[in-house]
Amino acid sequence: MLSLRQLYHLLGTLILFFALFSGSWFLWLLGTSFFALYAMRRWWLTKLPQLVTVSWEADQSRVMPGTPVQILLTLVNRSWLPLPLTRLQFSLPEHVHIEGADSVTVSQKRAIAELWLSVPRKSQVERSLTLIPSQRGVIWLSELQGEALDPFGGDGCPMVLPMPFSLLVYPAILPLPSFSLGETEAVGNRLSRQRTQDDPTFLRGLRPYAAGDRLRSIDWKASAKTSELQTRQYEYTARASWRIVGHILPSYEPTLMRFNDAVNERTISCLAALATRCRQEGLSYELLLNVRFRGKEHFDLPKGSGKKHYVQAMTQLARLSQYIPTSLPLLLRRLEHSREKEALLIVTPRMDDFIRESMQRLLRRGHTVLLMDVSGERPVYQQIAVASPPAGKGGVAR
Amino acid sequence: MNRRMLWRWMAIFWLEALMAAGLLSLFGYLATRFWPMLAFSAAAAGLLGLGAWLYQGGGRSMWIHLLLYPLIAFAGIAAYLGFDSWIAALAIAGAFYWRIHTIVTMRLYHFDLLRRFGLATLIFLASLIYQALYVSLSESTTGVSDLFGMLSVLLLTYLITSEGEFLTREKPAGLSVPAALRLRIAAELGQIKLVGLAAYLAIVSALLFAGSVLWSLVKNPLGSLLFTVFAPLLALIEQWINQLAQILSKDQRIDLVTGNDGQPGNTIDHGMSGQEETLFSLLQPYLIALIVLGFAIWLGRKMWQRRYPAGMPVEQAHSAGASGRISPVEAQGKAGSGLGGMVQSFMERFSAPKDDQARYLYYQFLRYMKAQGMPMQKDETSQEFLLRIGQKWGNDRRFALISQITDLYHRHRYQQQALSKEELAHLESCFQALKNG
Incomplete structure (x- = not known):
């Protein structure tokens, strides 16, 4: 089967050949028209991306799962040719529910949405869409595939419309069992000489100036931006501070022939829930994960509290993908050597002997260890106590 | 509908x-x-x-x-x-x-x-x-x-x-364009087409007119030049054809073929003197038919070549080779004559091919395990096979050797780089140790 180009050139050549012998004016016009049609088509395909553009506006860029995101898609036609029933197509991960598109099909774990828009010349048309993601991660788009009418006898004009867009979906918050963080002895019982709310090492936020605030605590840059005085707020020193350790399993374990994606999602959701609880109670915490991160053996979000720290933790948990898990006992071994007594909250879906042994070592060194077991559908809280050593040979209990 | x-x-x-x-x-x-x-x-x-x-x-x-x-x-x-x-x-x-x-x-x-x-x-x-x-x-x-x-x-x-x-x-059911928009787009499309058609006719007609004026200026000098160049050649060809016709008219065997019974027939030579038409005008339809036929043959050949490109069988062979199936060892080199050659060819059939020694060793390992009563199932991966062996020979020394063989095979199969010579030698030694018990 000849392509459009081959057919046009064949017919044009034949007719021009006859025109050469006959000298007929009509045959010259007709033969040239085939070449002109094809040349015009090529010109139109190169000009199309400049004349037809698309823009995409979202009302949010960071959402929780299940939150609808309103999208306004605008197709602009700057050409003199109208574009009836122009088809636009884009694909998103399967878990994203798309509303407002003319057609949504699921294929190869992607949701493919199609829109048909009719745009008169020198006009634009708008369409509203709603995206509802249901899983954490980064949803991004780089371009839309399109197909427009071909007025030169071809099979449509394909076009690729660049359109960068990204949406960060935070992990879902898992309902936590009731447990207490405040009763446990934690870092900060030894008060520093400074006032309890004046540890200038860590900044936890800003507040409007109140009478009596020290001049040195005023953040002049923020004050210039907001046109009113802002006072820095520092970390508390006598507040509980936790180290939350997350145990991430390998995505696939060949020896056990098991996929751990669902389990890891539960772990991440539990970590997100703990971060949310710490934010609500104003507790500072440090987040540690046993995944390789930027050249280091484990991921470490430094201790902090406040909104900025919370957003940073949730963003890192949302972006966690394609990770390389490392050894959790190794991470716990490093925590053993901390100079201060630590309060550790370990979130793990699998308790094996190595982890139990590491926890026992931590307890023997005086650290406090809480365990959140996420192996089941609901997290289970356990307080770990020091295990009594087995009775030695010949030992007599008195 | x-x-x-x-x-x-x-x-x-x-x-x-x-x-x-x-x-x-x-x-x-x-x-x-x-x-x-x-x-x-x-x-x-x-x-x-x-x-x-x-x-x-x-x-x-x-x-x-x-x-x-x-x-x-x-x-x-x-x-x-x-x-x-x-x-x-x-x-x-x-x-x-x-x-x-x-x-x-x-x-x-x-x-x-x-x-x-x-x-x-x-x-x-x-x-x-x-x-x-x-x-x-x-x-x-x-x-x-x-x-x-x-x-x-x-x-x-x-x-x-x-x-x-x-x-x-x-399109999806329920998709519709308002009638007013449809009319507007149809009117714009018709308008742009009419304008385009008129512009095309005007521009191309002007170009053709300019070309025809140019041609009318160039035609006479060009015609004279071509006549000067080709006229002697055409006259020479006509002279040869006339001589051929005279020779053929003297040969009686031609009369027998044409059936003229010795009477002068309508040969070209005799016909030319009495008619006003030139040779070129008589041959013109045949020349045109010949040109069209030649063009049709060329077009058919192009279409055939496009439909059945010459390189396809080679590409299929390459793709078949890249799939990496374990295939029987082929005889390498020519077998010599006599008993020595037969023994050599017999031994060469069971020696590891130089291009994929690791795979062939693993193939031999599978044959050995089959002989031991543990064949690998069709739907079983090498890792699953190893696990099954481990369940049966868990504490056996042989299982350690099998683990090493499997591990080396995995590295060869799924790693970017092939095994080194030392690793290949180690693989072979493990297999030999396994066979020797």
């Missing part, structure tokens, strides 16, 4: 009706006049559309479907009355039913339109050649200008049907 499908069928039927009109005029059944051909095409397309509706209407009612057959009979009778030929009537009735049955049951794409447009254009061009070269010699009036009109109608309707095919493609 909905309007969208009906429109798509009508687009195909229209092009096929134009093809039929061209064929009938080429074979003399239809007058080569613009309005009769256009009327025939319109009538044929209308009948085909009605037939398609009746054919599809049978999905709901058998009685409506049965009305198709009287319609086919009507088409046959009309063809007989119109062309006064029962062969044409049968052919048209058969073609009528065949096209309805084919078009309605197939899924239509743009290349269906393109193919029919190409064929219709070629048919009209053939008809144009016939009219220009033969009919003009025997009749005072020709249908050349009418065929120009049909070619214009063909091109314009193809462009419209091509756009219609795009607009009537399958």
Whole structure:
């Protein structure tokens, strides 16, 4: 089967050949028209991306799962040719529910949405869409595939419309069992000489100036931006501070022939829930994960509290993908050597002997260890106590 | 059936009706006049559309479907009355039913339109050649200008049907464009096409006019130059042909072949003196036919080469080789003569091929395990096989060797780099140690 180009050139050549012998004016016009049609088509395909553009506006860029995101898609036609029933197509991960598109099909774990828009010349048309993601991660788009009418006898004009867009979906918050963080002895019982709310090492936020605030605590840059005085707020020193350790399993374990994606999602959701609880109670915490991160053996979000720290933790948990898990006992071994007594909250879906042994070592060194077991559908809280050593040979209990 | 499908069928039927009109005029059944051909095409397309509706209407009612057959009979009778030929009537009735049955049951794409447009254009061009070269010699009036009109109608309707095919493609149910927007877009599209057509005609006509003026200035000097260059050559060729004709006329065996019984026949030499036509004008139809035939052969060869490219079998061989199947070892090199050669060829059959020693060793390992009563299952991976062996020979020394063999095989199979010589030697030693127990 000849392509459009081959057919046009064949017919044009034949007719021009006859025109050469006959000298007929009509045959010259007709033969040239085939070449002109094809040349015009090529010109139109190169000009199309400049004349037809698309823009995409979202009302949010960071959402929780299940939150609808309103999208306004605008197709602009700057050409003199109208574009009836122009088809636009884009694909998103399967878990994203798309509303407002003319057609949504699921294929190869992607949701493919199609829109048909009719745009008169020198006009634009708008369409509203709603995206509802249901899983954490980064949803991004780089371009839309399109197909427009071909007025030169071809099979449509394909076009690729660049359109960068990204949406960060935070992990879902898992309902936590009731447990207490405040009763446990934690870092900060030894008060520093400074006032309890004046540890200038860590900044936890800003507040409007109140009478009596020290001049040195005023953040002049923020004050210039907001046109009113802002006072820095520092970390508390006598507040509980936790180290939350997350145990991430390998995505696939060949020896056990098991996929751990669902389990890891539960772990991440539990970590997100703990971060949310710490934010609500104003507790500072440090987040540690046993995944390789930027050249280091484990991921470490430094201790902090406040909104900025919370957003940073949730963003890192949302972006966690394609990770390389490392050894959790190794991470716990490093925590053993901390100079201060630590309060550790370990979130793990699998308790094996190595982890139990590491926890026992931590307890023997005086650290406090809480365990959140996420192996089941609901997290289970356990307080770990020091295990009594087995009775030695010949030992007599008195 | 909905309007969208009906429109798509009508687009195909229209092009096929134009093809039929061209064929009938080429074979003399239809007058080569613009309005009769256009009327025939319109009538044929209308009948085909009605037939398609009746054919599809049978999905709901058998009685409506049965009305198709009287319609086919009507088409046959009309063809007989119109062309006064029962062969044409049968052919048209058969073609009528065949096209309805084919078009309605197939899924239509743009290349269906393109193919029919190409064929219709070629048919009209053939008809144009016939009219220009033969009919003009025997009749005072020709249908050349009418065929120009049909070619214009063909091109314009193809462009419209091509756009219609795009607009009537399958879309989700419930998708509709407001009538006002449709009218506006249709008006803008028609406007831009008319402006484009007018601009094209004006520009190309101006260019052609300029070209013709230029040609009229250059033609005479160029003609004189060509005459000066080629006239002696043509005169020499004519002289040779005359000499050949004289020689042939003296040979009596030619008379026996031609059947002239010794009488002077109508040879070229004798014919030339009494006629006013030149050799070139006599040979012109044959030359043109030869050129067209040569062009058709060249085109056919190009199409054949495109359809069956020469490189395909080699690529298939490469792709088959890249799949990495374990294949039996082939004999390497030529087997020598005598018993020594037979032994050598026998040994070479079971030696590891140099290109994939690790795979062949693993293949031998699998054969060994099969001999031990533990064959690898068809749907089992190498890791699953290892686990199964571990369940049976968990604490056995042999399991450690098997683990090493499997691990090395995995690294060879899935790693980017091949095993080193030391690793290959280690693999072979593990396998030998396993065999030796």
